[in-house]
Amino acid sequence: MTARADILSNIRRSLGVTGRERPRVSAVEDRIETAPRGLVVERGRLPHDERVALFKEQAEAALATVVEVETRADVPAAVAAYLRDNNLPARIRRGDDPRLDAMPWGDTALEIAAGKSDGKDLAGVNHAFAGVAETGTLVMTSGHENPTTLNFLPDYAIAVVDAKDVTGDYEDMWAKLRFAHGKGEMPRTVNWITGPSRSADIEQKMLLGAHGPRSLHIVLVKG
Amino acid sequence: MTAQPTSPQFKDNARHALDDAQLQKALGNVRQNFIDRRAAVAAKLPEFEGLRDSARDIKNHTLKNLDLYLERYEENVTKAGGQVHWARTAEEARQAVLDICARVGAKTVTKGKSMISEEIALNDAIEAAGMKAVETDLGEYIIQLRHEAPSHIIAPAVHLNASQIESDFRKHHTHLDPARDLSQPTQLLTEARMILREKFLAADVGITGANFLIAETGTSIIVTNEGNGDLTQTLPKVHIVIASIEKVVPTLEDASQILRVLARSATGQEMSVYTTFSTGPRRPTDVDGPEEYHVVLLDNGRSAMLGTEFEEMLRCIRCGACMNHCPVYHAVGGHAYGWVYPGPMGAVLTPTLIGVDKGGHLPNASTFCGRCESVCPVRIPLPKLMRHWREREFERHLSPATVRWGIGFWAFFAKRPALYRLATGVAMRGLAWLGKSTGRFKSLPLAAGWTDHRDxxxxxxxxxQQQWKARRKGRSA
Structure with missing residues (x-):
């Protein structure tokens, strides 16, 4: 018998089932089809403005920095200001997300490299798919638009998120993702990111910048 | 063969641990940090207790339908372009990993933190096959340099102090300036970051564990704070996930419910920094990500736990809260347990995986104070399960003669209540009279195990019984 057949038959023997019981099969199909939300966490169930304020507050509690801008057109200047404030070279790398492409990068002195990170970039800019207010979590989806490596390799990770994409809880975010990608379909990687990289492996003291970014900066676009 | 246990020598291990001043100092960090942080963050979420119920129910539902969810999971991994490799034993799981590495001609393998990797002793197998295995979680990297096993399931190097780590780095990173300053923990972190960054970029294969597998989408999830797991799985050509069969949950929503109790119970964070959902290899238009995605699904005795009194143990999500709150773990640390899984969860799981003849001491290493059960995010009745092991051990005549004789002696009196009351009454009055001057005994016959360490x-x-009776009378009057 193959390992697969053996393991499945052991499980069935232990559970005393055949795997063909109609009620079990339909319970499993139903659960996957309907994907019940379970217990609702009230914290994030707020009107738009309070929800966005909670997202900012929670992201900052996780040691990210957040700057709010009025419109998408203000993003390049905000990125340039962040680099300047941190004494970093005016250079970023980003993917080809159409929302980023449409921003007036030419109005700044920023030098822009395209594509995935080779590990030498100091700063990378990705556009988030969503934010989740309950824990101040960014949701990034992989693709040439926003390469996954840009979330992890640069020392300074910069993420742009639209206030209208901030959901109260994870469940609302999954609903949004299913709407964008189709039920049961996932991008290669979905990254939930809550603050910059850290480790407490040395004497249980928290230190920032373990392997991923030492800083996480969020540009929150209000309009 | 799995990792070699020293669990049969638990008593010796524990004695050495109690005498180890370095270890005792390091264990102070567990006592101080984990408990307060968890309590604070649990108190901030009104639904926390309800989410524990929810997490328990999701796991129970999945276990009762595990065959069907695994089939669905595999179908969706395949649909996304990945491949599932089923492994009955540790040997089969190691072979599956080695075969993939050999096929792609791997020289270096980076690894995210995985307890399954420890359970199947994967690093030794990779090295024996002529490849280099590099642990990338900071704690795992440190203990790999020391050729040690993790002493905690989420804080593998919790038994060490910074000065020990400094001397390990000096011993191994010989290409760096010997006069460099490493007196601060941040300097140690920066050095490890620099060294491991090169390893991430050079690796041919990246191996991670999985906190959850999702049947609905064929997705694997890893949870880290460092980001090492993401660099491990994103940069090499091949990503291999090693996971045991009970990691599967039905949907993204189910995983989200359990994630809410995982970080809070483990590190006392509202959410870990990186929670990553991976589905298949890179897509045609992607610019990064692995070209191949494999999942090695390990049974290793778990299917036989279903339908037994130990089935509840399969709910475990490996948060470490039980050991963080365990007075025995606080006293002896993780290595004393002698195998991969320490603390209360290890005391239940180890005998099922390596046999009660080898792991029988562990369920006895408990004060039954019940703190583990009171903090378990999936409400596993750990003391009850340890008691089951003690019963099995007794039934199989594996307990030492003195224990069996002692229990028999007690049972003789317990079955004769009048005699029991008489004998205990005499004994208590006698001891009270003998100890009346100091109020305590420095030594007592047959009680050296207690009096050697405290009065x-x-x-x-x-x-x-007499006091109980008196109080009842007082209350009714």
Whole structure:
């Protein structure tokens, strides 16, 4: 018998089932089809403005920095200001997300490299798919638009998120993702990111910048 | 063959641990940090207790339908372009990993933190096959340099102090300036970051564990704070996930419910920094990500736990809260347990995986204070399960003769209540009289196990039953 057949038959023997019981099969199909939300966490169930304020507050509690801008057109200047404030070279790398492409990068002195990170970039800019207010979590989806490596390799990770994409809880975010990608379909990687990289492996003291970014900066676009 | 256990020598291990001053100092960090942080963050979420129920129910539902969810999971991994490799034993799981590495001609393999990797002793197998295995979680990297096993399931190097780590780095990173300053923990972190960054970029294969597998989408999830797991799985050509069969949950929503109790119970964070959902290899238009995605699904005795009194143990999500709150773990640390899984969860799981003949000491290493059960995010009745092991051990005549004789002696009296009351009454009055001057005993016959380490308080003169009776009378009057 193959390992697969053996393991499945052991499980069935232990559970005393055949795997063909109609009620079990339909319970499993139903659960996957309907994907019940379970217990609702009230914290994030707020009107738009309070929800966005909670997202900012929670992201900052996780040691990210957040700057709010009025419109998408203000993003390049905000990125340039962040680099300047941190004494970093005016250079970023980003993917080809159409929302980023449409921003007036030419109005700044920023030098822009395209594509995935080779590990030498100091700063990378990705556009988030969503934010989740309950824990101040960014949701990034992989693709040439926003390469996954840009979330992890640069020392300074910069993420742009639209206030209208901030959901109260994870469940609302999954609903949004299913709407964008189709039920049961996932991008290669979905990254939930809550603050910059850290480790407490040395004497249980928290230190920032373990392997991923030492800083996480969020540009929150209000309009 | 799995990792070699020293669990049969638990008593010796524990004695050495108690005498190890470095270890005792390091264990102070567990006592101080984990408990307060968890309590604070649990108190901030009104739904926390309800989410524990929810997490328990999701796991129970999945276990009752595990065959069907695994089939669905595999179908969706395949649909996304990945491949599932089923492994009955540790040997089969190691072979599956080695075969993939050999096929792609791997020289270096980076690894995210995985307890399954420890369970199947994967690093030794990779090295024996002529490849280099590099642990990338900071704690795992440190203990790999020391050729040690993790002493905690989420804080593998919790038994070490910074000065020990400094001397390990000096011993191994010989290409760096010997005069460099490493007196601060941040300097140690920066050095490890620099060294491991090169390893991430050079690796041919990246191996991670999985906190959850999702049947609905064929997705694997890893949870880290460092980001090492993401660099491990994103940069090499091949990503291999090693996971045991009970990691599967039905949907993204189910995983989200359990994630809410995982970080809070483990590190006392509202959410870990990186929670990553991976589905298949890179897509045609992607610019990064692995070209191949494999999942090695390990059974290793778990299917046989279903339908037994130990089935509840399969709910475990490996948060470490039980050991963080365990007075025995606080006293002896993780290595004393002698195999991969320490603390209360290890005391239940180890005998099922390596046999009660080898792991039988562990369920006895408990004060049954119940703190583990009171903090378990999936409400596993750990003391009850340890008691099941003690019963099995007794039934199989594996307990030592003195224990069996002692229990028999006690049972003789317990079955004869009048005689029991008489004997205990005499004993209590006698001990009270003997100890009346100091109120305690420095030594007592047959009680050296207690009195060698601390004084035994002298009884007040009445037995528990007598006091109980007196109080009941007082209350009704």
């Amino acid at each position: 035994f308080p002298a009884p007040q003169g009445a037995t528990f």
